[in-house]
Amino acid sequence: MDYNRLADLLFPAITKTPSDYETAYPPRDLPKGGRVTRLAPSPTGFIHLGNLYGAFVDERLASQSDGVFYLRIEDTDEKRFVEGAVDTVIGSLDFFGITFDEGATKEGDVGEYGPYFQSSRKELYQCFVKKLVEKGLAYPCFLTEEEVAEIRETQEANKETPGIYGKYAPGRDLSLEEIQKRIKENQGYVIRLRSGGNPENPEEISVEDGIRGLLTMPENFQDVVILKASGMPTYHFAHVCDDHLMRTTHVVRGEEWLSSLPIHVELFQVLDFPLPIYCHTAVLMKLDENGNRRKLSKRKDPELSLGFYRERGYHPTAVREYLLTILNSNYEEWRMANPDLPGEDFPFTMEKMSTSGALFDLNKLNDVSKDTLVKIPAPQLAFFLMEWAKIYRPEILPALADCGETLFAILDLGRVGDKPRKDFVCASQIFDFIGYFFDDYFKEEDEPPAETPTEDVKAILTAYLDTYDHGDDQSQWFDKIRTIAQDLGYAAKPKDYKKNPQDYKGHVGHVSTVIRLALVGRSQSPDIWEIQQILGEPKVRQRITDYIKA
């Protein structure tokens, strides 16, 4: 077989050679140790928490080493294209603080190693396929879908490994004439790799994974498709060409790719490209109804979608912090030692990455989020809240805007000092939490305590209203409440009540709970006196009066 003639027959239009591309995309000029990573999503535009997780690793690796992190769009499957996807991808990543140094953007390609859309690289892939054909390492295969299915059935019946390989690869033995004839008849075909692997007794190959250490698996022996009938490459082939020519040093991807690693290893080999360092991350898991772990699925698990966090109003920094804690086991320790340093200062290492799938833990995210939000100054938090409301709760925007700067005071209630409250988790919850400051959202949620019957409730509030002086300082104010409590038969100090419960109806805590209820509608809140200062005297009197009536 004259492979050169076959190559020309198959790719008459390809005139460039691999070395042309090698010259066009020379090794990058980077500081020593500079890492080149990439995110390579398909253009469905759907970016989920798992993608974000991986993108963090990419971004950290590149940015910590003064390397390059770029975005490549894997759009070799025409069916997967979604309009505006690139925008969406960049936008959602940007929201969480992930930016690219290079690659696809809404305005087009930025960088010297493009194009960054695989659909624009067709000729390049074909050039390398042609090279393989010339070397007898790839061949056209005319098998129809049905024929492939038949082969598979036979193999399954014989309990053999399914696939096109060895004796099950009729395309391997086609003569040039036969191929010419079929092409003339317009028979569709794909190009397959002529694998050098031994189907009978595959050799072991070993790859050093950046996260998992030494990986051992059987070599590939499948004649995988490298060029589809459309002339587009498959993922496997595009990955190998692109990551080589774009000079990627670290390929970070989910562990679901582990099983196709042997294919990629062989492809790198036959193409004569050096192998990048593969870093296979663990998949994010979730507990299902039966208590089993399972991969988070985008259909069933809303928390996988990045939109979930944005809708609820989780702060991007909080999500970053959470991701960092599950990404590197020593992050929490570092964070405790360095509470005020930006997360970027943390020395991220692949070695500290977990190899087993972490269960997504909303509890933990909430906790991390509380710690994160408590460090954000009120003006910034207010801005964040407004920005969130603009998109997800526009109806509350006027109320928020009316506050002006008192919103800062509201947000800082009990949040200042060395033992700040950590009430805030996410924007939606913040608004619920502070809702009582807004008449339209003030609602009575809790009932008075059992210690205070209705007539006492009225008595307490009437007395409160009578003695109320907005100018009282905190201790004057509370002394008055003590007096009211005592007058009505409640203990002035909870301890007295605990010692002799039979002597009292309850204690001052129960009395102040009634006041709290009238003011904020809930039995739990930050300091009432401070709340009153923000509410202002008219509103305080109004709410107490209303409660007495009701």
Next chain:
RNA sequence: GGCCCUAUGGUCAAGCGGUCAAGACACCGCCCUUUCACGGCGGUAACCCGAGUUCGAUUCUCGGUAGGGUCACCA
């Protein structure tokens, strides 16, 4: 089913031949306290099973078991 990955408390996890097996979240109790929150103190709770190597295995090897992934002209 083949191949591969994984296996320490409910969850995330330190550990890398000898530890009373860290820590964080959650949970429970106590303290602080006018409620809650914050904070402090304390508590419940774990090395999947079986061989082997070894004076000694959570740690190394093998075999099970369990969970996960993957077996496309999708990525």
